[in-house]
Every structure is written in C-alpha cells, then in structure tokens.
Amino acid sequence: MTDMVTARSLLDRLVAFRSVSRDSNLELIDWVAEWLEGQGITVTKVPDPAQPTKASLFAQVGPDVAGGVVLSGHTDVVPVEGQDWASDPWAVVERDGRLYGRGVCDMKGFDALALAAMAAAARRPLKRPLQIALSHDEELGCIGCIPMIEAMAGLPRASAVVVGEPTMMKAVTGHKGGLAFWVKVHGHEVHSSLMHTGVSAILEGAKILMWVNEMNAKGQGAAKVSPFVPPWTTVHTGEIRGGTAHNITAGLCEFGVDFRVLPGEDPEDWRRAFLAKVAEVELGMKAVHPNARIEVKERFALPGLAPEVDGVAEGLVRALTGDNGSQVVSYGTEAGQFQVRGWSAVVCGPGDIEQAHKADEWLALSQFEAGWAFMEDLIERLCA
Ligand SMILES: [Zn+2]
The missing domain is CATH 3.30.70.360 (Alpha-Beta Plaits)
Incomplete structure (x- = not known):
C-alpha cells in the first residue's frame, strides 16, 4: 500500500466513527491508538477529566529533541440531523473528483493524512520529531484540547504547530x-x-x-x-x-x-x-x-490567534506550500489554544471551510492529494 492509499483508507475508517461532539469519541481514539501502536509508535491518551466518555491523544516519532512539528486535528464532527444527505454521511463516497462524508473536510481528511504521515515518518531517519495531536470537543468551542496541550508540555517542544482546519492549503496566520x-x-x-x-x-x-x-x-x-x-x-x-x-x-x-x-x-x-x-x-x-x-x-x-512576527509555523507552511499571501479568518481554531501556551502556530489544511458542517460535506480529491504532498515535503524537511 502506498502512503497515499493508506491515508485514503484511514479516512474511510475515521468517517465511519460517528464521533459527533455530544457523543463519546472513545471508540475512535482507541482504534487510532491501536493503529499507531501497530506502526510501532507510542501513544499517550489524555482522558477528559470532566467527561469519562471523551479523550484526546498525542504521539511522537523521531528523536527526542526539540524543534519538531505538531500536526493538530480534532476528532469530533457536527451532527447530521435535519440535513438532507444524498448518501450515507458515515461512509465516504467518491464521485466526480470529490470525497463526500461527514467530517471529510472538517477535519478527518487532515487527521487521516496526519496519521499516514506519522506511519511514513516512523520509517524515515528523522533528525527532528513529528508529533500528532488529536483532540475532542473542538466544535463546542475548542475546549477539549486543553488537557491534551497541557500534557504535551512533557514532550520535547516542537517549533511549529500546524492546525489542519480547511484553508485550501493556504497559510492562515490569525483568527479572532x-x-x-x-x-x-x-x-x-x-x-x-x-x-x-x-x-x-x-x-x-x-x-x-x-x-x-x-x-x-x-x-x-x-x-x-x-x-x-x-x-x-x-x-x-x-x-x-x-x-x-x-x-x-x-x-x-x-x-x-x-x-x-x-x-x-x-x-x-x-x-x-x-x-x-x-x-x-x-x-x-x-x-x-x-x-x-x-x-x-x-x-x-x-483565545484568538495573533499573527506572529516572523512566525516559525507560518514560515514552515509558506515554505511547504509556496503560499505567500496573507490570510486571517473569522472562525476560531485550536491554533489560538496552542499559541497562548507558547507554541508558534498556523492554520493550514485541505478543503474549503465553505463545505464544512453542511449536508453533503465534501473534500476535493485534489485537496486531499495536495495535503499528502505537504506531508511528504514536511517529512523530507524533518530528515534534513
Ligand atoms: Zn474543525
């Protein structure tokens, strides 16, 4: 299986978990933890101290040194009730160059790419680590990630956090x-x-x-x-x-x-x-x-995400995507939560926020592929 095929099959699996924010995400978290462990990667699960039915997780591959990169995603999705879907929202359907399903855009597409990147990176001679952070309760106001981010203080400090919310793979450096x-x-x-x-x-x-x-x-x-x-x-x-x-x-x-x-x-x-x-x-x-x-x-x-002056995360994403534009958005993300705790953070992920949260949520296959190209270049960079 090529890594891109792995990412695509991970997406199928992740979408099949009905991880609506109000419900438990433990099945998804346990499955992901087991999958990462199957790749020889050590995983830390972070239970939500206030809700026994929810958890986040993080993991690292590569040497135990500072200066790595965090790929940050959330596992929860918005509900489908009252929405008129053309196909089962919990099964990814591919048609006309698009992937349809709840969360493909926001943001299990990025989660799948990040997981496949972790597995690929584990086989490479990384000089700096790659870390993944998968949270819960993002759709309820970016609150579930807080205990996870605090626990990540125990990892060697990464120099950049990429929060993969849909931005059409552009660097978004600020939000309210x-x-x-x-x-x-x-x-x-x-x-x-x-x-x-x-x-x-x-x-x-x-x-x-x-x-x-x-x-x-x-x-x-x-x-x-x-x-x-x-x-x-x-x-x-x-x-x-x-x-x-x-x-x-x-x-x-x-x-x-x-x-x-x-x-x-x-x-x-x-x-x-x-x-x-x-x-x-x-x-x-x-x-x-x-x-x-x-x-x-x-x-x-x-917390908002303040555009950083010469931000490391922004610089990394600009180098990887070739995007030199300047963009801020009006929706909140977990990037602000990382930034207030001392990380350099940027938002960059496949898909358009316009396609999120709706019936027939979709992600262009070309965006998924662009996301994978980003991951490959990132791994290359971490080996240099
Ligand atoms: Zn999101």
Missing part, C-alpha cells in the same frame, strides 16, 4: 478569539400599572443590550488598521426570550452575549467589563426588590 455567555435576568412580577414596584427582567436585560450596542459603536469608532474584518471586537446577541404578558413586568428574560475578540486584546478585559456592567444593572434591580438578580453562565472562552 471568542467569549460567550448566557444571561438570565430574574425580575419581579407585578401588574405593569404599578411597574415602579416590580422589576422587569426585559427592561433590565435591555440595559445590558444597550451596553452591547455601545461597545460595538465604540469599537467601530476606534477601529485600527488590522487584517481582520471588521477590525474591532464585535459583541453580539443572537438569541433572546422573555416575558409572559403585556401587562406583567417580566419575571424572566434570557439571552446570549458573544464576543469575537481581536487578537491582541485580552478576553479577560472584556469579561471584566461585561461582568461589571451586569453587576451595575443588578444593583439597581436589587434596590427595588431583593430577590431580583442576574445569573451569568460562561459558554466558552477561546
């Missing part, structure tokens, strides 16, 4: 971070004719939403030169519900508040500013009724 909250405003119900004695959860929640609007206006006004579109941190509410009748001060109003944070700004500053606003509104509510309160639940916090 994310911070998401769910807010529940608990008011005090009275007849609205006596609203001065009640607390309307809707009107109090609106004060927080006014702050959201203010932050957007302020950000836009102070926009700096930046490759990001738009070049400021945006704050958004995409869902809201509350109230029961026109003449009752609302007892409950709940909504989401999501930040897309420009790299270079500290998400902690945004968290503090937001929570200070919530506390201020709550204080006013409690002055009317002591039981009125605001609950805030954090949904996720995801």
Whole structure:
C-alpha cells in the first residue's frame, strides 16, 4: 500500500466513527491508538477529566529533541440531523473528483493524512520529531484540547504547530478569539400599572443590550488598521426570550452575549467589563426588590490567534506550500489554544471551510492529494 492509499483508507475508517461532539469519541481514539501502536509508535491518551466518555491523544516519532512539528486535528464532527444527505454521511463516497462524508473536510481528511504521515515518518531517519495531536470537543468551542496541550508540555517542544482546519492549503496566520455567555435576568412580577414596584427582567436585560450596542459603536469608532474584518471586537446577541404578558413586568428574560475578540486584546478585559456592567444593572434591580438578580453562565472562552512576527509555523507552511499571501479568518481554531501556551502556530489544511458542517460535506480529491504532498515535503524537511 502506498502512503497515499493508506491515508485514503484511514479516512474511510475515521468517517465511519460517528464521533459527533455530544457523543463519546472513545471508540475512535482507541482504534487510532491501536493503529499507531501497530506502526510501532507510542501513544499517550489524555482522558477528559470532566467527561469519562471523551479523550484526546498525542504521539511522537523521531528523536527526542526539540524543534519538531505538531500536526493538530480534532476528532469530533457536527451532527447530521435535519440535513438532507444524498448518501450515507458515515461512509465516504467518491464521485466526480470529490470525497463526500461527514467530517471529510472538517477535519478527518487532515487527521487521516496526519496519521499516514506519522506511519511514513516512523520509517524515515528523522533528525527532528513529528508529533500528532488529536483532540475532542473542538466544535463546542475548542475546549477539549486543553488537557491534551497541557500534557504535551512533557514532550520535547516542537517549533511549529500546524492546525489542519480547511484553508485550501493556504497559510492562515490569525483568527479572532471568542467569549460567550448566557444571561438570565430574574425580575419581579407585578401588574405593569404599578411597574415602579416590580422589576422587569426585559427592561433590565435591555440595559445590558444597550451596553452591547455601545461597545460595538465604540469599537467601530476606534477601529485600527488590522487584517481582520471588521477590525474591532464585535459583541453580539443572537438569541433572546422573555416575558409572559403585556401587562406583567417580566419575571424572566434570557439571552446570549458573544464576543469575537481581536487578537491582541485580552478576553479577560472584556469579561471584566461585561461582568461589571451586569453587576451595575443588578444593583439597581436589587434596590427595588431583593430577590431580583442576574445569573451569568460562561459558554466558552477561546483565545484568538495573533499573527506572529516572523512566525516559525507560518514560515514552515509558506515554505511547504509556496503560499505567500496573507490570510486571517473569522472562525476560531485550536491554533489560538496552542499559541497562548507558547507554541508558534498556523492554520493550514485541505478543503474549503465553505463545505464544512453542511449536508453533503465534501473534500476535493485534489485537496486531499495536495495535503499528502505537504506531508511528504514536511517529512523530507524533518530528515534534513
Ligand atoms: Zn474543525
């Protein structure tokens, strides 16, 4: 079997695992670990400390020295419910130069290439190591990778991390971070004719939403030169519900508040500013009724990827792909999680994000082949 054929058959196998983020990924992780071990590669599984049904893994081939390269992928995929697929999403179908299946693009295509690259690299005289990192819960806000990345501190430090999210094999050097909250405003119900004695959860929640609007206006006004579109941190509410009748001060109003944070700004500053606003509104509510309160639940916090100055990872990918353009994207990836922990990171993988998460998700065969060419050149480089 050529290595490319190995990669292709690995893709079939990986897609067949229904590793939707809400479900266990242990079957997939165990199978991959066993497959790598079959190639003579030692694997470290990292169980999720909070969820016994989930795990990540990492492995290394080559000498135990610093300066290697990490290939980073996630094992979870988005659900298929409610999507109209032309063929079974859990079986890779090849037609018209395309591979169809859930996760072929995001991102089991890259996972398969990375695994085949590990096996190929294990047979080569590497001077620097190749490492693989396969995470879980990426689609839930890039949270599952954290214990794995922390455990990887025990490996010789790699000089670059390539996160294989679909970029059409272009170097993506930056993305915004994310911070998401769910807010529940608990008011005090009275007849609205006596609203001065009640607390309307809707009107109090609106004060927080006014702050959201203010932050957007302020950000836009102070926009700096930046490759990001738009070049400021945006704050958004995409869902809201509350109230029961026109003449009752609302007892409950709940909504989401999501930040897309420009790299270079500290998400902690945004968290503090937001929570200070919530506390201020709550204080006013409690002055009317002591039981009125605001609950805030954090949904996720995801560091952005800041374009690095003379970044090693970016330089590596540019050398391997010949891509000299400059690209940043608006979706989050695990590259930010690696970068905040001290690695040089870049996003580069086969396929177009446009084809991800949809019915009939596909990956062009030519992209899969370009991905394999990338792996071969990378191995060559690690031998030099
Ligand atoms: Zn992905």
